[in-house]
Amino acid sequence: xxxxxxxxxxxxxxxxxxxxxxxxxxxxxxxxxxxxxxxxxxxxxxxxxxxxxxxxxxxxxxxxxxxxxxxxxxxxxxxxxxxxxxxxxxxxxxxxxxxxxxxxxxxxxxxxxxxxxxxxxxxxxxxxxxxxxxxxxxxxxxxxxxxxxxxxxxxxxxxxxxxxxxxxxxxxxxxxxxxxxxxxxxxxxxxxxxxxxxxxxxxxxxxxxxxxxxxxxxxxxxxxxxxxx
Numbered sequence: 001x002x003x004x005x006x007x008x009x010x011x012x013x014x015x016x017x018x019x020x021x022x023x024x025x026x027x028x029x030x031x032x033x034x035x036x037x038x039x040x041x042x043x044x045x046x047x048x049x050x051x052x053x054x055x056x057x058x059x060x061x062x063x064x065x066x067x068x069x070x071x072x073x074x075x076x077x078x079x080x081x082x083x084x085x086x087x088x089x090x091x092x093x094x095x096x097x098x099x100x101x102x103x104x105x106x107x108x109x110x111x112x113x114x115x116x117x118x119x120x121x122x123x124x125x126x127x128x129x130x131x132x133x134x135x136x137x138x139x140x141x142x143x144x145x146x147x148x149x150x151x152x153x154x155x156x157x158x159x160x161x162x163x164x165x166x167x168x169x170x171x172x173x174x175x176x177x178x179x180x181x182x183x184x185x186x187x188x189x190x191x192x193x194x195x196x197x198x199x200x201x202x203x204x205x206x207x208x209x210x211x212x213x214x215x216x217x218x219x220x221x222x223x224x225x226x227x228x229x
Contacts, residue, residue, distance in 0.1 A: 016040045018082040020073075020092040023047035024061075044069070044076040046092055070099055086111045087138065090130035097133055112138035117151035135159040142167060192221045200229030 017039060024045055042058040043049075046069045049061040060076040062068035073096070085108050087093030093112050100107050112134040116123045123131075135141055141160040143149035149166050157164070194213055198204045206225060213223045 014039060015083045016080065017042070017084045017086060018076055018080065019043045020085065020087045020096055021045045022089050022091050024049050024051060042076050042079060042082070044072045046072075046095065066095065069095055073099060082108065084109050084111055086113060087134065088113050088115060090127045090134055093134040093138065094130045097137055107138065110138045111140045111142055114141060114143045114148055114152065116144075117148050118153065118156075119151050131156065132159065139163060140165065192216070192218055193224070194222070195224045195226065197226045199227045200225065204229075 019041065021043060022045070024043065040058075041056070042060065043053065045059075045061040047062060047064045049059055053059045058076070058079060060072040060079075062070075062072040069092075085096070087096055087110070096110075097107065114131075118128065135156050136159045138160075141164045143152075143164065143166045146166055146168065149164070194209070196206065196209050198206070200206050204227075206227075209225075210223070213221070
């Protein structure tokens with residue numbers, strides 16, 4: 001079961017959000033569901049969901065077919081309407097576009113999330129091609145980092161001109177560089193401690209961190225992994 005994180009409070013409008021996913025499993029990011037408790041979140045998937053969601057999230061999962069996804073989407077929409085429809089990938093985004101076109105209706109307030117760099121091995125040729133209509137027709141295109149935004153060719157930026165935004169990298173790289181320089185000075189504190197927070201799976205490549213750490217010539221250095229997998 002997906003961990004039901006503590007509810008987040010705060011003021012502001014109440015939103016109904018529908019997330020579209022190709023599939024949701026143990027490798028799926030849970031932090032996308034960390035909404036303030038006042039919001040109502042639903043999820044529609046193409047493949048059957050492989051984890052149990054908290055009760056506060058409504059799940060509508062498909063059976064791995066286009067018709068199954070259509071049924072899941074219809075069931076989700078019957079529980080709407082939604083303030084935001086968020087597609088998490090090019091396949092589910094394109095399917096949503098096609099199904100909306102076949103039904104003769106608009107996409108609503110739609111957001112496409114560019115969750116990978118264009119050069120990432122996960123973004124295969126098929127997915128690169130399917131990204132074109134998502135960039136062109138969704139109301140907003142959100143990149144997960146400045147590096148992701150910079151990796152996409154100019155033709156994608158032209159398609160989505162005036163409707164892109166970026167979620168900044170949560171790591172302050174300048175502060176990290178300053179810390180490394182300070183530790184390299186004679187007055188710096190010995191015992192450099194590296195912490196890696198993330199799932200221990202192949203795509204996160206924890207072995208690269210381990211290999212890099214093994215090259216540190218400091219007997220007091222420590223490495224801590226925080227994550228499951």
